[in-house]
Amino acid sequence: MTSWQASVERTVTGLGYELVDTERSAGGLLRVYIDRLPGDPGGEFVTVDDCERVTRQLQHVLEVENCAYARLEVSSPGLDRPLKKPADYARFAGSAVELTLKLAFQGRKKYSGVLQPQGEGWRLVFNDGKTDQALDFSFDEVREARLVPVIDFKGRRAAAAKPDTDAAATAPEADGGRER
Numbered sequence: 001m002t003s004w005q006a007s008v009e010r011t012v013t014g015l016g017y018e019l020v021d022t023e024r025s026a027g028g029l030l031r032v033y034i035d036r037l038p039g040d041p042g043g044e045f046v047t048v049d050d051c052e053r054v055t056r057q058l059q060h061v062l063e064v065e066n067c068a069y070a071r072l073e074v075s076s077p078g079l080d081r082p083l084k085k086p087a088d089y090a091r092f093a094g095s096a097v098e099l100t101l102k103l104a105f106q107g108r109k110k111y112s113g114v115l116q117p118q119g120e121g122w123r124l125v126f127n128d129g130k131t132d133q134a135l136d137f138s139f140d141e142v143r144e145a146r147l148v149p150v151i152d153f154k155g156r157r158a159a160a161a162k163p164d165t166d167a168a169a170t171a172p173e174a175d176g177g178r179e180r
Helices: 003-014 050-062 085-091 153-174
Strands: 017-024 029-036 071-075 096-106 110-117 121-127 133-135 142-147
Touching: 003 050, 029 050, 050 071, 085 110, 096 133, 110 133, 110 142, 121 142
Parallel strands: 029 071
Antiparallel strands: 017 029, 096 110, 096 142, 110 121, 121 133
């Protein structure tokens, strides 16, 4: 890890976030991906305010560290968050992931399924179109792993209104049909 990477990691973790990844391009772009820590009282998702807070602090730190860059971007890792370290696998066990192996197993490298701990390694449970299958692997055998995005177009309101459907159905009429 280079000194600028160590400075970025120290700064991001010091602000209470997890450093997911960094990228540096030939054009001088420095991209930093942050995530909230599990159980963060501030919420589950990275906000624009979080990115702005980290950006402001990194600008100062990178200037002091004399790290040259043309542009700094700080963002969330996205819905298809990459799993970069063993701790990520433990955090997202039970989640749907897309996995690419370094070497092909039974003629293929790409798999999609549910990640589960398996002894000292990991297991991916997937369906091959006929039956459920399991692929056991170690962290070192993986080229890339990402969460499968879960998108709910109904939003949080629909989920919150679900337990009491009668109240949800009459609530908009009570205030003239406007959304709250």
